[in-house]
Amino acid sequence: MAIELRVLGQVELRIDGRLVEVGHARQRCVLAVLLVEANRVVTVEQLLDRVWGDRLPYKARRVASNYASRLRRVLAGEASIVRQGGGYVLRVDPEVVDLHRFRMLVEQARGSDDERALALLEEAAGLWRGEAFEGLDTPWITAVREGLARERFAVDVDRVDLALARGRHAELCAELAERADAHPLDERVAGQLMLALYRNGRQAEAFLRFESIRARLADEVGADPGPELRELHRRILDTDPVLGPTAMVDAPQQLPAPPVFTGRAAELMLLDETLAATAGPVLISAIGGTGGIGKTWLALAWAHRHLDRFPDGQLFVDLHGFSPTQEPMAPAVAVRGFLDALGVDPGRVPADLDAQAALYRSLVAGKRILVMLDNAATAEQVVPLLPGSPTCTVLVTGRALLPSLIDRHGARHLRLDVLDRAEASALLAARLGANRVAAEPDAVDDLVELCGGHPLALSITARDAATRPGLPLAEVAAELRELGLEMLDHGSDPAASLPAVLSWSLRRLTDEHRTVFGLLGIAPGPDISLPAAISLTDLPPARARKALSALEEASLLERRPGGRYVMHDLVRAYAATTVDDLPADVWKTALTRVMDFHLHTALAAARLLEPHRQLLQPGSPAPDVHPLPLPDSAAAMAWMQAEHPTLLATQRAAVAHGRHHVVWHLAQALDALHFRRGRLRDAVTTWQAALDAAVHLPDPATRIRAHRLLGRAHAQLGQHEESSRHLDQALALAVRDHNAVEQAYTHLVLASAGEQRGDYRQALDHARHALALLRTLGLPVWEAVALNAVGWLAARLGDFDTARDQCHAALVLYRRHHDRGGEAATLDSLGFIADHTGDHRRAVDHYHQALALLRTLGHTYDVADTLDKLGHAHSALGQPDQARAAWKEALELYREQGRSTDAERVHQQLDAPVAPER
Incomplete structure (x- = not known):
């Protein structure tokens, strides 16, 4: 087990390259004290003073002991905290503590030849990740931090002298400029910068740097530059050939050839804007369709269109994150490849990855270079290849989301969708x-x-x-x-x-996540919700959510608003093929569970939407299936609308798998939504499937209802021959089985169908027959339905007194039993009666009451009809603006619902003049 303890930056513990949480700031401060004094005793008094100063906590010794105990549990076996000599000692190999390794490397460099010394000092410099103990602040920490900063500075100037002696001036200019600005009176740093600038052909800038430090020394110290700096200035003036610049390495040009590329104009523009707005890396990943979505194409196309922005070169590496033949490339291999491209002598390449990365960052610092890291699998591959200079541009492509690259390194994220x-x-x-x-x-x-x-x-x-x-x-x-x-x-x-290409994305997934991927491929519907996915996978909610997140990070799945997860159709098709690797009982049981989840939740929704409707029961759901709890009818309607495509797909899947009761009961559950929203063609499809399934079901009522409701849908579509065939069959079966309830219901539908054909007298006969039956069955709400039907049809025949009496009786029953849908339908009938008996203002009032209820219930199909009638009432009152407003809204709804005949009629009404109110 490899352990790393770090203080040259944030205080960190890493085990096998993985960051381990150490704790809050005080606990990290305790660890920092013990690390600085590694293998030496820190007394309790020293520890309290260094961590808390004069602001000791209550029972300070116990608190310190608790912190030491917590750290002891966090550390692996290669480091331990023990009590000794009235305090604590952290026993650890100094090599694994970056501070002590830094000092050891510096000490080794003092006894080595120049080449070896430079490599050691560069490795030492690479250990620094920022200022020491970043984020911690106590008087002792501040004092030690300042001392370490002085150590680092002394090492850096020694390192630069060695690098300049070996002709490394090109990579040092930016670093030295930054250091000179931070230490404007340091003559040694100024001399190093002047020499680097001169050797890079920037003689004028070297002179300006000399003049700058000479002026500051005069103003702030009252002295001239020392003899060494003045001598360097003279030699630069004389263009001393001994100081002359060495040949520079050609700028690397590693980009592959530009692809055949079309489209993506919006993404290219967004990439322009993103790279103009950020100095951090830009991650280009996929959305909904993983490999082959065009990430590399986009990055290369953008890069080749902007080569002028990178005069110092372009670096490219394929990290083989998802490859059919190779394992992901190790960061050390990629860094070494970049060092070679930048012309580094192989003998000067440090052995340690951190030192190599530091050298790489030094070489590209201050340069305008593009770094393209293609096909990345993990952030660990990418981080060592990130330049430290804002002058560099970094493009990262990969299928995985790489969240830590976004969180810790400020990467901007550009996700690609399919082409329009x-x-x-x-x-x-x-x-x-x-x-x-x-x-x-x-x-x-x-x-x-x-x-x-x-x-x-x-x-x-x-x-x-x-x-x-x-x-x-x-x-x-x-x-x-x-x-x-x-x-x-x-x-x-x-x-x-x-x-x-898609299969390569599965290699980094766990077995459980691959199983979830396959099951999602066979789940019915264009997308899936988390509760449905839980039933499908039979996983606890937390594990199911984690599996979906893993697939999303691998760009095999996309999460959309409303908590719904969707796959690209081709990814779904591929996922479906992977279930062949699962035992048949696993995927068949999963399919049963998700079907039952949707069926039983849909039935619960239907009961909320139509509480007075008698629904046939399908039996219990499969084990471990928990239908979604729906609190009220509004939630039920919202769920039904969101899940409608999935419910239709579930019925088709049930047909394919011979689950006949699921087919039938889904048609029953969907009925309320279909007729409220005017989805009559969907109603025909679902009830035809239910009728086919009813042949296999033992309850004869399933066939009767399927014929009846299929006939109803055909009637409302104007398909009267089909409607009559099914309704006659429904009535014949109900009479044969002595099923008075189904006979009554069928007569009501026959009344509606007769009205659709314009045969109001026959329709009224059916409605009266239904009313007579229902009065004997103890079904008051359905009796109200029949009363309103009789009233409505009587009104259509001009018998308004009978119509009014019947509708008022229906309204009383509906309100007594809190059926708001029936109440709205009856108010609509009363509005029609009032309008046709000359009481247009009362008609408007009835229609508005009906509309308020219908809108609340989501009955958009009936809303359109009521708006049409409301327009006539306003027209009769000479209110053209109100009439046209109602008809325009009705026209829009009719068009949405595919009711072309009604739409054409209302369109003509809008064109006709309306007399103004007198």
């Missing part, structure tokens, strides 16, 4: 030729859609089409639709195979 339709089409045109793409626009649209805008998928498809120039693009699209991922696979070249 225009960009994807442009990519195909660039690869296939504009004429071929323009000749088959529909096929191009199909290819873009099938590839989901994924750049690698599009490139593979374009390559396939380009190698078969005589093949119509429509046939390529048909082949891609049929074969899917199989067509995007290229076994002989993994880098040209989308499944292979």
